Amino acid sequence: MIDFLRLSTLFLVTALAEIVGCYLPWLVLKQGRPVWLLLPAAVALALFAWLLTLHPTAAGRTYAAYGGAYICVALLWLRFVDGVALSRFDAIGAVLALAGMAVIALQPSQ
Template sequence: MITFALFFVTALAEILGCYLPWLWLRKGGSIWLLVPAAISLAVFAWLLTLHPSASGRIYAAYGGVYVCVALLWLWLVDGIRPSTWDVVGGAVTLAGMAVIAFAPRGS
């Protein structure tokens, strides 16, 4: 559960770090949005280092959680309710994430 929570917070940091420049470029937001965006992306990179496994495996497993958090963002921030297919796709990515992150490993 701690691993999933860390993935979730990591995904939020990445999405926020990308969303703020999007607001600046596409929605005419203040250039000052780039400051918290840079901080958020730095936090994202730091959070990735807190995982105990090899970085490639972490990035692969994190991708599944990222997809689901992005769909949640779509709903809560963009105001677009995910479709049934979005939910099914999110469930498939979480299943793949679980296989990658939690499979037993030989020494």
């Protein structure tokens, strides 16, 4: 269980780095925010790439499991940063995504 919590935390931080790295350029391009925001965006994306290397399994399996965590973090971003209320379908999707992440991440060693 501790390993799953550690992995989930790593996925959470990885997803936040990716979202920040993509959100800041979106602000620059879509909302006319200052161009200097591209610098922290680049740092966030570099952090995202580095964090992916810390995951203990093969890259493809890491990306597959990470997708579930990313979905949940993106929905939280939608709610708390974009201010959009989540629907019950968002919640159901998040639960299914986390279940998929758990199945992939917690499979027995081969």
